[in-house]
């Protein structure tokens with residue numbers, strides 16, 4: 001007789017099985033591949049950023065003292081000694097009483113300490129004659145109409161980050177703006193946490209690949225693609241996907257290959273009470289048990305040739321719910337990602353639920369907060385969270401409506417859901433407006 005365990009116990013057992021995968025060395029990735037990865041150590045700026053003092057505006061680099069009295073009525077006219085573009089090289093020092101045309105990002109010449117934007121000069125532009133292309137920048141003098149104080153429109157070296165300072169913290173989930181900072185600091189690679197390498201194997205003689213024609217008795221394999229996608233979203237990398245029919249020798253060969261090529265094997269199907277339960281037959285070191293949840297009751301966990309294996313039931317909704325509830329957070333934690341926060345929502349309509357099994361119903365969050373007349377009239381105090389599980393959501397709950405039925409073959413209905421609605425095992429009746437915990441999909 002299969003063991004029967006509650007959901008939280010099985011979640012703990014999964015986390016424990018996978019804990020051995022935590023100590024994997026970091027790897028270095030090129031910046032182009034860094035988004036979505038988790039930083040494996042603090043990253044320090046090798047030099048100051050900006051690297052050198054440069055102009056914040058297109059205009060004229062000057063000594064602030066030379067333009068201190070400038071106004072439209074009493075402009076200061078300075079000779080233009082040359083031009084500095086945002087280009088390689090060091091500009092010549094600025095002689096007192098002169099100005100140089102300077103472009104945004106160009107190095108400030110030694111001796112200059114302010115930039116007068118071109119709009120604050122007599123012509124208001126580098127190119128007073130719009131018919132001239134390229135701009136004629138031959139003017140020998142500039143008429144400064146406004147004073148600029150010391151440091152105005154000057155970007156100091158190191159004003160963004162000082163040399164040696166931490167620019168990205170260990171554990172950061174790298175997004176484009178982090179990549180930008182690393183790139184600006186001149187870093188071509190970043191140290192990141194290694195991703196868990198996962199093999200996904202679906203079982204069943206009836207399965208055929210999506211995209212292929214399906215004959216009588218055949219169904220398109222929904223689980224391989226769905227579980228592979230789930231693994232990737234949870235920070236893992238899929239190193240192998242395969243299907244096996246119900247032939248025990250073939251299944252054993254496929255599973256053996258999967259175990260040799262991955263840190264973790266996920267299977268679906270072949271674990272209930274049928275006559276062809278190849279997963280059970282091929283995995284002698286896996287404990288098969290009944291977890292008190294629906295869908296996703298028949299579960300197994302253990303090892304094959306030392307590699308951790310989780311076996312999910314084959315019904316497509318069951319396989320997906322199994323991943324979300326039992327494996328997602330454990331996988332995310334191994335990759336350095338935070339758990340997906342559960343939150344609370346208020347039921348838009350009442351429901352009944354069978355006793356003794358925690359139900360994970362498919363739900364859709366309501367954009368208007370679920371303020372249906374029934375929901376708002378009902379008392380909103382029913383505590384429905386499972387023991388030991390505190391939804392992280394705070395503040396007013398969203399509304400949630402149940403979509404589709406409880407059947408674990410209703411894969412299209414599940415596509416209309418954005419959360420799983422968690423109804424504890426001991427709850428059989430919930431009124432409209434009752435607060436429930438929901439798991440974001």
Ligand SMILES: Nc1nc2c(c(=O)[nH]1)N[C@H]1C(S)=C(S)[C@@H](COP(=O)(O)OP(=O)(O)OC[C@H]3O[C@@H](n4cnc5c(N)ncnc54)[C@H](O)[C@@H]3O)O[C@H]1N2
Pocket residue numbers: 202203204206207219220221222223224268269270271272273274277295296297298312313314315316318408
């Ligand atoms: N006598 C009993 N029968 C069943 C029980 C039980 O306790 N006693 N449990 C039921 C529950 S609950 C589930 S869940 C399933 C689990 O069955 P298996 O894990 O052995 O899965 P299969 O039998 O291989 O398939 C079940 C169902 O799902 C379809 N399937 C499987 N894999 C895929 C896939 N990759 N893509 C799309 N569809 C898939 C398969 O065709 C079957 O319809 O057992 C119940 N039975």
Ligand code: MOO
Pocket residue numbers: 293294295296297298313315318319408
């Ligand atoms: O427990 Mo099964 O996973 O309901 O469909």
